[in-house]
Amino acid sequence: MQAKGTFSSPSLTLLPLNIPCSSSRSGSLSCYFQIKQQRKTICACVAPPLNIGSNGISKTKNNHMSKSEELHSVLEPEDDSDVLIECKDVHKSFGEKHILRGVSFKIRHGEAVGIIGPSGTGKSTILKIMAGLLTPDKGEVYIRGRKRDGLISDNEISGVRIGLVFQSAALFDSLTVRENVGFLLYESSTMPEDQISELVTETLAAVGLKGVEDRLPSELSGGMKKRVALARSIVFDASKATIEPEVLLYDEPTAGLDPIASTVVEDLIRSVHMTGEDAVGKPGKIASYVVVTHQHSTIRRAVDRLLFLHNGKVVWQGMTDEFTTSASPIVQQFASGSLDGPIKY
Numbered sequence: 001m002q003a004k005g006t007f008s009s010p011s012l013t014l015l016p017l018n019i020p021c022s023s024s025r026s027g028s029l030s031c032y033f034q035i036k037q038q039r040k041t042i043c044a045c046v047a048p049p050l051n052i053g054s055n056g057i058s059k060t061k062n063n064h065m066s067k068s069e070e071l072h073s074v075l076e077p078e079d080d081s082d083v084l085i086e087c088k089d090v091h092k093s094f095g096e097k098h099i100l101r102g103v104s105f106k107i108r109h110g111e112a113v114g115i116i117g118p119s120g121t122g123k124s125t126i127l128k129i130m131a132g133l134l135t136p137d138k139g140e141v142y143i144r145g146r147k148r149d150g151l152i153s154d155n156e157i158s159g160v161r162i163g164l165v166f167q168s169a170a171l172f173d174s175l176t177v178r179e180n181v182g183f184l185l186y187e188s189s190t191m192p193e194d195q196i197s198e199l200v201t202e203t204l205a206a207v208g209l210k211g212v213e214d215r216l217p218s219e220l221s222g223g224m225k226k227r228v229a230l231a232r233s234i235v236f237d238a239s240k241a242t243i244e245p246e247v248l249l250y251d252e253p254t255a256g257l258d259p260i261a262s263t264v265v266e267d268l269i270r271s272v273h274m275t276g277e278d279a280v281g282k283p284g285k286i287a288s289y290v291v292v293t294h295q296h297s298t299i300r301r302a303v304d305r306l307l308f309l310h311n312g313k314v315v316w317q318g319m320t321d322e323f324t325t326s327a328s329p330i331v332q333q334f335a336s337g338s339l340d341g342p343i344k345y
């Protein structure tokens, strides 16, 4: 299948990704993410994040938290063997704008993490840094304990795949929906074409789309394109003998969707997690995922732990159920949407 603008090298397959490039935020076919073809085979079992849960929350009496407790309200386990991605003191500037000013966190095997915070605070930027599409100016990113130098294409770090689902769909204009969703499978899987086609239809149905396989992206609404892009990110290669852990990074997956379509997407994001069967009855393949979102429904339905980014730092983290009960003024303001509070516009 020839898609305009696709390219490959012996060790990399490049997939269209929903990345709004600076040159074309609207989209199509402007960016790619890279999936390493040859990686170490590793255990696919799910290790739930250690020490994450209501017992792991440190609070003082009357639910008041000190500043240091706000930052570390989820106790970090000592054992880091299940850490898939770690950002350590990450800084990033664009020209004069110092966006990230020392961001540190870990994403563990089995976690569903949300990143929230005011607009322009650097949420998409940190996703791109995690994915290896941007490099930090200072600080490090570790993938399964190995420091990544440069961009994802610069070195061969094996053991985890990182996928990125960005805000705009960025589908291949010249390919049908079926070809877009099945792109990677048509390119690299040993599955027969009719099986890929069947799988694509099932996956599209799981995101609430039926009978659109032969349409071109230009014949879809914005919300439909978004769901096609989501289907592309979760389509499952049934021919693989082993499943390697994969971390999916979603940038505002429900932005612009109606409430019911949002629920479909939120439940889908949950269902492709390795902990259970996915929406088409196959084992979920995503070991962990990170969702950048502004939507309360997505916070409630799709994630377990939250990182709150503000002024270039993680200023609060906690479990999702704490988001609405936290005594932190910044969280209270954000949760209520109040104009009064530490966040000024």
Ligand SMILES: Nc1ncnc2c1ncn2[C@@H]1O[C@H](COP(=O)(O)OP(=O)(O)OP(=O)(O)O)[C@@H](O)[C@H]1O
Pocket: 022, 094, 097, 099, 117, 118, 119, 120, 121, 122, 123, 124, 125, 126
């Ligand atoms: N490639 C770039 N070149 C210049 N400035 C950039 C670039 N990428 C991001 N920025 C700027 O960095 C800041 C953070 O952008 P980012 O998209 O990460 O924010 P965000 O928290 O995801 O915002 P939102 O919630 O509105 O999507 C913004 O001021 C943005 O204009």
